[in-house]
Amino acid sequence: MSVSEFLLLQFIAHLCLDYFFQTDKLAKQKNAIGFKSPFLYWHALTCFILSWLFSLQLSFVLGAAIIAITHFLMDGFKHHLNNSKLFGRYAYFIDQAGHLVIMVIVVLLFKKWYGIEPSIEVSLNLTYLLIITAYLVCLKPANIFIKEVFKATEIQVSSDNEMPNAGKVIGVLERILTLTFIIVSQYSAVGFLIAAKSILRYRPDETLKTEYVLIGTMLSFGIAVIAGIIINLS
Structure with a gap:
């Protein structure tokens, strides 16, 4: 397994976690009350399980734990970011970028210190993984991304039939x-x-x-x- 394939598997795990394994209602609750949300703790546990499962190797347990803990902390503090006058409208992009950066760092460090040696022999193809990732992105993640772009650029309905920016x-x-x-x-x-x-x-x-x-x-x-x-x- 190459590092590119490993990263793609972790990204697929992230897509499943943040877009398909939580409802909009639960996501709003988590974003509104942070650490007070009971769902946040299940979300973090699911993050650990998916990250470890999609790594296809038992030795990635520490890496999966780091990804899950940082995900938990970022989501827990996200409501403060949402309420920020300066960065509030960019909270989604900052949050997602943070998760992806942590994921890349953990994978690269894991490769350097332990090496990528799957515990399960699975024939992977980078192109097929890209196709799966692309289809996943084009579903719910794309809808949310477009909505957040409208929010970030302050495009909204106004009484005089204008759309700023x-x-x-x-x-x-x-x-x-x-x-x-x-x-x-x-x-x-x-x-x-x-x-x-x-x-x-x-x-x-x-x-x-x-x-x-x-x-x-x-x-x-x-x-x-x-x-x-x-x-x-x-």
Whole structure:
């Protein structure tokens, strides 16, 4: 098993833990009251079990424990981050980045000190793992990510039919997607993108709805495109 495959397995464990093994109601409770949430303790235990299970090796018990404990601490203190005037709207991204950084550090240190030697002989393929990861990301995680982008950029319905910062977000997404298509020589996709924008061209009385849909569509499409490119380059 390579370190890339090991990291992907740990990332799949994280996706299952934070997106599929907890309901929105329980996640909101955990984020609102932190260490007072009974679910947080079950969440941490599940984190340990999944991390250890997806490592495919008994010797990773300490690494799984470190990932679970740090996950527990970050989630426990997250409600303070949510209430921060400066960083509150970015709490989701900070929290997820923190979990991923810890995961990478633990895996790399484990590889250096113990080596990656699975206790169970399983034939793994990096491309297949990437495909599984990509499909998982495109389900619930992508929905939550898009919602948090709207929250972070303060895109919301207003009484005068305006969406602050919507134009900036659309412009950035257009450039990122267009550049991505060009890099992979998918020029026809650039034409599709332009055509899609033309179809969604709005009348003055439809600005709010059209921009909202366009941002969400481009974010969603972008996630799938980037994931597909990573797979093709593997």
